[in-house]
Amino acid sequence: MSSTVVFVPEEEEEARIPLLLPQQQPNTISRNVEEEIVVADVASSSLSSTSHELDRSKAISSSSSSLNQRLVSLDVFRGLTVALMILVDDAGGAFPSINHSPWFGVTLADFVMPFFLFSVGVSVGLVFKKTSNKTTAMMKVISRTIKLFFLGLLLQGGYFHGRNHLTYGIDVDQIRWLGVLQRISVGYFLSAFSEIWFVGNVVMDSAVAFVKKYYVQWIVAILLCSLYMGFLYGIYVPHWKFEVPDMTFTLSTPDNGSGIQIVNCGMRSSLEPPCNAVGFIDRVLLGEKHLYQRPVYRRTKECSINSPDYGPLPPNAPGWCLAPFDPEGILSSLMAATTCFVGLHYGHIIVHYKGHTQRLFLWFISSMLLLLSGLILEVLGMPVSKPLYTLSYMCITAGAAGLVLSTIYYIVDVKHTRKPTMLLQWMGMNALIVYALAACELFPAAIQGFYWRSPSNNLVNGTELLFQTVVHSKSWGTLVFVLFEILFWCLAAGYLHKKVKFPNTMASDISNVETSLMVEKSTNAESMPQSHVGRSVAQRALYGSNRRRIGNRKGTNNDKRSLPSRLSKVSLADNATN
Structure with a gap:
C-alpha cells in the first residue's frame, strides 16, 4: 500500500511539538495529526483522496530528533x-x-x-x-x-x-x-x-x-x-507472631523472653497497623523476613516518644511496633x-x-x-x-x-x-x-x-x-x-x-512518544473532515514560511520540481518498499 508524506527538515526543528497543535475547531475530537508528518493526499486535489497507513520505520528514520516528539x-x-x-x-x-x-x-x-x-x-x-x-x-x-x-x-x-x-x-x-x-x-x-x-x-x-x-x-x-x-x-486477620529483628530494641513489657512478639487480632475490616489485610497478605505470601523492617508506623505516638519522628519506644508500647511491614505490598x-x-x-x-x-x-x-x-x-x-x-x-x-x-x-x-x-x-x-x-x-x-x-x-x-x-x-x-x-x-x-545518547526515562523508553509519528489507519483518516487536515496542516506545508522538503533531510535543497511530482516520487518509493 502506498504512502505519500511530506517531511520537515532537520534544520526547522524550532519549537514544534507534534502533540501540542491547537485545533481549529475546539469542540471536536480528532485523531492526532502530527506537524512533522503531513498527509499529502488532502493537500492537493490532483492526488488520491484515500488515506494510507504510513510505514512506521521509515517515518521514524526520516523524522527529526526524538526530543521534538516529547511532551x-x-x-x-x-x-x-x-x-x-x-x-x-x-x-x-x-x-x-x-x-x-x-x-x-x-x-x-x-x-x-x-x-x-x-x-x-x-x-x-x-x-x-x-x-x-x-x-x-x-x-x-x-x-x-x-x-x-x-x-x-x-x-x-x-x-x-x-x-x-x-x-x-x-x-x-x-x-x-x-x-x-x-x-x-x-x-x-x-x-x-x-x-x-x-x-x-x-x-x-x-x-x-x-x-x-x-x-x-x-x-x-x-x-x-x-x-x-x-x-x-473482607479478609479475616488472625492472631500472629513475629521475631524481633534486632534485640537491641526491647519492649517495656515483652510477651516472653525469647524475642517473639505476639499480636492479637482475630478480626476483619481493620485499617490499623497491626491487623490490616495488607500486611497479613504480605506476611503469608512473602514472609515477614522479606518485608520492610523499618515501617513508618514506628513514628506513631504508640511507637515513638518523638512522634512524628523516629524515637525510643514509649512506656507500655504495643508489641507490633517492631513488626515489619512493606509499604509497597x-x-x-x-x-x-x-x-x-x-x-x-x-x-x-x-x-x-x-x-x-x-x-x-x-x-x-x-x-x-x-x-x-x-x-x-x-x-x-x-x-x-x-x-x-x-x-x-x-x-x-x-x-x-x-x-x-x-x-x-x-x-x-x-x-x-x-x-x-x-x-x-x-x-x-x-x-x-x-x-x-x-x-x-x-x-x-x-x-x-x-x-x-x-x-x-x-x-x-x-x-x-x-x-x-x-x-x-x-x-x-x-x-x-x-x-x-x-x-x-x-x-x-x-x-x-x-x-550521552541513550533512553532517558523513568521506565526505560516508555515515555518516548516515537509512535506519535504514525498516521492513523484509513478508518480514522476517513472520519476526519478534509478541511481540518487540508487547511490547518497541509496548506501550511505547501505555502508556509518554513518550506518543507521531500524525502531525505539532506541533499534535496536544489530539487526544483513541482510538489505533486516530488510527492509522486515518494509515493512510488513507498510502493516499491511495500
Whole structure:
C-alpha cells in the first residue's frame, strides 16, 4: 500500500511539538495529526483522496530528533517528582512534617509515589496510542517490566546499604522482594497490557466515541479497586507472631523472653497497623523476613516518644511496633496500579483532543472529581493512608497529580515558558538514573568510600556540615545541603542530556512518544473532515514560511520540481518498499 508524506527538515526543528497543535475547531475530537508528518493526499486535489497507513520505520528514520516528539510538560512533571523525592527523603529527618505520614493522613512525601505512577500512565497513553503489532508490543512490555522489577530488586532489596554504610551484600533469606520500582513495573504492565489489548476500534468523532473506545480500561480499573476493597475489608486477620529483628530494641513489657512478639487480632475490616489485610497478605505470601523492617508506623505516638519522628519506644508500647511491614505490598499495589489508569486517561485526552483549552478543561474537571471523591470517602469513614494505599488516598493524590500536570502544561507547553523549568526537564528525561544514583544513594555512598582517617570525614558529610555551620542551624543547614544536592543532579542530568545518547526515562523508553509519528489507519483518516487536515496542516506545508522538503533531510535543497511530482516520487518509493 502506498504512502505519500511530506517531511520537515532537520534544520526547522524550532519549537514544534507534534502533540501540542491547537485545533481549529475546539469542540471536536480528532485523531492526532502530527506537524512533522503531513498527509499529502488532502493537500492537493490532483492526488488520491484515500488515506494510507504510513510505514512506521521509515517515518521514524526520516523524522527529526526524538526530543521534538516529547511532551515537555511531562518531562518537567517527572523531574519535579524526582526532585521532590530527593527533598523529602534527605530532608525528612530534619523536618518530620514533610516526611511520610506515620499511618493516616497525607504529607508532602506521600505524593511522590502516586506522581510517578501517574506519569507512567500518561506515557503509556502516548506510546501505545497506535500499535501495529500487538504481540511484538506486548513482548517489549514484558521485557521492560522484568528489567524494571529486577532493577528495583537490586537497588532496594538490601544489597546496597546506602549512605554512611561502607558495606554491601544481602542475605537472600532476608531480601526484600518489593519496592518502588517493583510497584511501578506492576502498574506499567497492567496499564500497557490494557492499552494494547483493550482499546476499542472506534472512529473518534464524538465524546461518546471517546468513552466507547476506552470503556473496557475503566472496567479493568474498577475491578482492581473492587478486588482491593473486597480483600481489605473482607479478609479475616488472625492472631500472629513475629521475631524481633534486632534485640537491641526491647519492649517495656515483652510477651516472653525469647524475642517473639505476639499480636492479637482475630478480626476483619481493620485499617490499623497491626491487623490490616495488607500486611497479613504480605506476611503469608512473602514472609515477614522479606518485608520492610523499618515501617513508618514506628513514628506513631504508640511507637515513638518523638512522634512524628523516629524515637525510643514509649512506656507500655504495643508489641507490633517492631513488626515489619512493606509499604509497597502486594494488595496495595493493586490500588496503586489504578493511579496508572488515571494517568492513562489524561494521556488519551492529549492524543484525541487538540485544543489547549479542551485539554486543560477536561483535566481540571477530572482532577476536581477525583479530589472531591477522595474527600467524600474520607468523610464516610475511609481514612487517607499511603501505607495501605486506600481508595481515598488514590483519589486525592491522583487528582493532585492532574492539577500539577495541568499547571505545568499551561506554563511550559501553552505559554512556552521553558527556561525556568529547564533543570527539571533535564532531570525528568534522566529520571531513572537520578533515582538510582541519588534516591537510592549509590553516588553518595561511593563518594563516602574516600575519607580522611575516619569514615565520617568524607566529602558528603563535610559538605553538609559546612552548610550547617554557615546557616548556624543543623536542620536548615541540612535543607540547604539537600537543595544543593537537587541542583547538582539537575546539572548532571543536563550533562547526560547533552552528551550521552541513550533512553532517558523513568521506565526505560516508555515515555518516548516515537509512535506519535504514525498516521492513523484509513478508518480514522476517513472520519476526519478534509478541511481540518487540508487547511490547518497541509496548506501550511505547501505555502508556509518554513518550506518543507521531500524525502531525505539532506541533499534535496536544489530539487526544483513541482510538489505533486516530488510527492509522486515518494509515493512510488513507498510502493516499491511495500
